[in-house]
Amino acid sequence: MPEPILALTALALITIALIGQGIEMRKIRIRTYGEDGVGHPNIFLDKKNVKWYILIAAGLGLAFSAQYV
Numbered sequence: 001m002p003e004p005i006l007a008l009t010a011l012a013l014i015t016i017a018l019i020g021q022g023i024e025m026r027k028i029r030i031r032t033y034g035e036d037g038v039g040h041p042n043i044f045l046d047k048k049n050v051k052w053y054i055l056i057a058a059g060l061g062l063a064f065s066a067q068y069v
Contacts, residue, residue, distance in 0.1 A: 006066035013059030021052035 028046050029039040 003066050003069055006062050006069065010059045010062035010066060013055055013062065017052050017055035017059060020055070021049060024048055024052060 025043055025046075028043055028048060029037065032043075033039055
């Protein structure tokens, strides 16, 4: 019975992390390049994105573990 709980938790974590990372990257782009700037591919390497990468990895780990429980 833990499979649905793990799967829903994984879905929630991944969704929250992707939305949060998008908002954070927008803030970084506006702060660094201004409103009209396109940005740079190195924006993914900003230190503020690490927490979102950890949440995404945790969500993916839960999703994979839900498949094999």
